[in-house]
Amino acid sequence: MANQNVPQATAERLPLYYRTLQGLVAVGKTRISSSEFGDLVQIDSTTIRKDFSYFGALGRKGYGYDTQHLMDFLRKTLYQDELSKVVLIGVGHLGTALLNHNFQKNNNTKIVKAYDIDPSLTGTVVSGTKIYAMDTLATDDNSDITAAILTVPAAHAQEAAEMALASGIHGFLNFSPTTLSLPANAYVRHVDMTVELQALIYFLNHSMEERNSK
Amino acid sequence: MANQNVPQATAERLPLYYRTLQGLVAVGKTRISSSEFGDLVQIDSTTIRKDFSYFGALGRKGYGYDTQHLMDFLRKTLYQDELSKVVLIGVGHLGTALLNHNFQKNNNTKIVKAYDIDPSLTGTVVSGTKIYAMDTLATDDNSDITAAILTVPAAHAQEAAEMALASGIHGFLNFSPTTLSLPANAYVRHVDMTVELQALIYFLNHSMEERNSK
DNA sequence: ATATTTTTGTTATTTATTTCACAATCACTA
DNA sequence: TAGTGATTGTGAAATAAATAACAAAAATAT
Incomplete structure (x- = not known):
């Protein structure tokens, strides 16, 4: 191709x-x-x-x-004719929302499992997805997993990403407001709502200014 | 400036x-x-x-x-020295997660109220934010609101945005997987997790191909 | 006090992306 | 089946963004 x-x-x-x-x-x-x-x-x-x-x-x-x-x-072209398995790391408010959403409609992607640091969540099922203990992540074999969705607090994002990489995951969709530093065999995309909101406010104010000065 | x-x-x-x-x-x-x-x-x-x-x-x-x-x-420069008030439209899974998150840490933005179409939510308070009926949106005076966060189903996003615009809101952070068609006095930013996930999968596969062919 | 190192700010260059313009081609009409 | 209109695909031009290169200035070391 x-x-x-x-x-x-x-x-x-x-x-x-x-x-x-x-x-x-x-x-x-x-x-x-x-x-x-x-x-x-x-x-x-x-x-x-x-x-x-x-x-x-x-x-x-x-x-x-x-x-x-x-x-x-x-x-x-987008590899949507084959199912992509992903894991979710961090079952907080946002993580739970994504588990409920679960992408599958018109989108050949499935969150097959989740990880969380809270021991009381281990073994429970949220919206059909089983939650595993964080300390099993690095040693699990996740080589069949396409990507990890990171919804952990910023302070733990780097560490979580490294564990996921160790388990065989190379793709990351990072929702944590922090820059990840990973080797070249990892690919990261960053979704940052705070950044989007600030950029929105910046452009709103500036397009107004522009209009006023015209 | x-x-x-x-x-x-x-x-x-x-x-x-x-x-x-x-x-x-x-x-x-x-x-x-x-x-x-x-x-x-x-x-x-x-x-x-x-x-x-x-x-x-x-x-x-x-x-x-x-x-x-x-x-x-x-x-x-980013207008973060003054508080920006925003509203959230659509208190579903993702909307609720954003209400819980509420941006305020290190980020001078506050979700001051929310709207939802479900009458049973009207008047309730989620994570400190009061929820109003959707049909009051278009006629409310929201001219002091900087932006609306749209977390409604795709089928209702356009309609919801138009109502928000009518109420005096000109900035939109659209989480719904649909393109909004609004007049020039509106500014929209789009956060699309499905798109991000597909782009991630595309680039993962292609950087692999590149490596293999080298 | 002088020399050396660091690091900015900026001009020039390269690369990437978008937009323009239009010939080539196909669809549709009569 | 000939003629008209629509619409693609693409080279060329314009615009935007990233990178390179380096003089100027300030910091630090001697």
């Missing part, structure tokens, strides 16, 4: 495209043009055509894109 | 810088060089110096940056 040259920015948009196509297919829309699709996802139509062009000719001139075909292609 | 020309990419990094500086000040570190700071936040030191340079000369040659001074500067 000619994927090495797909720009990072393009790759980051694929999940949004995929989800949007799922919605279109679900309501029975069989074809869509790049401009109509662009309106939907709020991305310029040229960017969309260029994004798709990195994977070859996915559309038809004068017609547009076949939603089902495009969705199937993206499903494969 | 000369802020109109601060690049978007720089602005997006400021909250991370701010949080990291809070940590440094808290442990008593009074000075830091761009390279040491860069190691901490995993960003090239040149990028950091350039980012700060958009705001003028914040450091001293041969010395580095005064952490307290830099933190104070960023606090003002």
